[in-house]
Amino acid sequence: MKQMRETRQESGRLTTVGGVRRAVRRLAGIHGVPAELRARLVVSVAAVARDELAQGRGVRVSLAQAGAGEKPGAGAALACVLAPVGTVCGAGRREFHGLPLPATAAADGAAVWHLPPRTPGNGAAPLPEGGAVPDGEAVHEELRAVLDRCDAVEAEHRLLKEELEETNSGVLALYVQLEERDEQLRRAHGQMLRELEDALRPAPLDVSGLELAVHYAPADTDAPTGGDLYDWFQLPDGTVHITVVDALGHGVRSTGAALNVTQTVRTLALEGHPPGTIVERASEILASIDPQLLATVLLARVDPEGGEVLLANGSHPPALVVREDGASSYLQVAGRGVGFPLPGSEDVLRARLAPGDLLVLYTDGLTESRKDPLEGEVRLVESAVRHRRRPIEEIPEAIAEDMHTVVLHPDDTLALALRLPRG
Structure with missing residues (x-):
């Protein structure tokens, strides 16, 4: 010591x-x-x-x-x-x-x-x-001091608990405000995406003797569109030209590629190029603009008066025709898409629609949702036959709902239906 x-x-x-x-x-x-x-x-x-x-x-x-x-x-x-x-x-x-x-x-x-x-x-x-x-007095004094200390700790604990409850209340209020703000942002974001999607769509087409409707759903719900796109317009001779494009990839970049294809095809069609040459010519033009672009293309030229349909294809899933009586068939046309080796449609298929007949154009996201295109094509026929007589504006979405009851891998999906009305 x-x-x-x-x-x-x-x-x-x-x-x-x-x-x-x-x-x-x-x-x-x-x-x-x-x-x-x-x-x-x-x-x-x-x-x-x-x-x-x-x-x-x-x-x-x-x-x-x-x-x-x-x-x-x-x-x-x-x-x-x-x-x-x-x-x-x-x-x-x-x-x-x-x-x-x-x-x-x-x-x-x-x-x-x-x-x-x-x-x-x-x-x-x-x-x-x-x-x-005196020992008893000292013990009493010590006990009182310990109790006073306990009371002080309890009071401090009570104060901290009140402050914590107040803080929690403030944090909860902040969370509510943040949730409200997030909801406002989500609504604003959704509105912006809808407006952008509408801007990418061609104007609605009102042609006497032809019913048209379309359904589109992107793989990414936060993106307005992906690589699936369509275009329709009436040519000077009265026929209706329809383009369905599936550009490689998803998101904004593939959207830009699909837009390039649809605008190039529109220009060529309005210049008078026949359907059988458009895919090859579009690929030649776009090779210098975007050498990495790859896209499948399906072209349809429809005469509303006589019901004649011309189809040209570049690596795209075939069109499906469902007759008014329920008979159905796929309209197969061989060809290679934009950006592919030896691009172009090998032939032009001619078909004729009668009143009540339904023609369905689509992208592979509709039939490959279960990774089995053949099984998807069978289900597509069943769905189109089941819904063929519904109002035209309901058919594409009804078909998409049937096809996507089970989705093993998400993909952009487009379904377009046209029909010659019954008399």
Whole structure:
């Protein structure tokens, strides 16, 4: 104990836990140790003393000012020492766990508690040396201090709980505001996408003697369109030209590629190029604009008066015709698409529609939703036959709903239906 001043108060040899408690209370009272700290000190010293006393050794308790050279007074730090009477082998290596007030082991086997210095307002008035506080009164004072501390902690906990509830209420209100803001943004985003999609669509076509309707759904619900696109317009001779394009990829880039194809095809058709040459010519033109562009193309030229249909194809799924009586067939035309080697339609297929006959043009997203095109083509026939007599504006979406009852991989989907009305 070289770092301690000469001990000023020390008990005699103690042999009971009760005696230890009384000695600690007396010495702590002399030095004005606060009641709550004194309670922790009493419990801690008694716990260590109990181990010593159980081994038949007596102990001494002392309370001194720590630090040589310090003047005695209210500002000096204190150290409480519990020293066993006699020699304890290996005592300096002892460790103390679970004490209300931490202790350290001195080399001579003593347990030392370092107490904070008493400052004005944080300690009880010291008793004169040799004074004493009745043990019952001291215990009562310690208990009251502990209860006061518990009450203070409970009050602090209650305050923190109220502040937390208030904070949670504020956070919840913020979440509500953010949700409302997100909903506003979603609505604005959806409106913007719908407007952009409408801008990409050709104007509705009203041609006497022909019913037309289309359904489109992008693979990405956050994108207005993908690589599937269509175009329709009436030529000067009264026939209706329809283009269905499926450009490689998804998203905005494929949309740009599909737009390039439809606009190029429109220009060539209006210049008078026959359907059988348009796919090849469009591929030649677009090769210098976008060398990476790959797209399948299906062209249909329909005469509303006579019902004649001309079909040219570049690697695209075939058109489906469903007769008024329910008979059906795929109109197959060989060819290679825009950007493919040797592009162009190998032939032009001629067919004729009678009143009530339905022609369905589509992209592979409609029939390949289950990764089996042949199974998809069978289901497409069944769906088109089932819905062939519905109002034309309902047919494309009804077919898409049937085809997408199970979707193993999402893809852009386009379904376009035209029909010669019954008389």
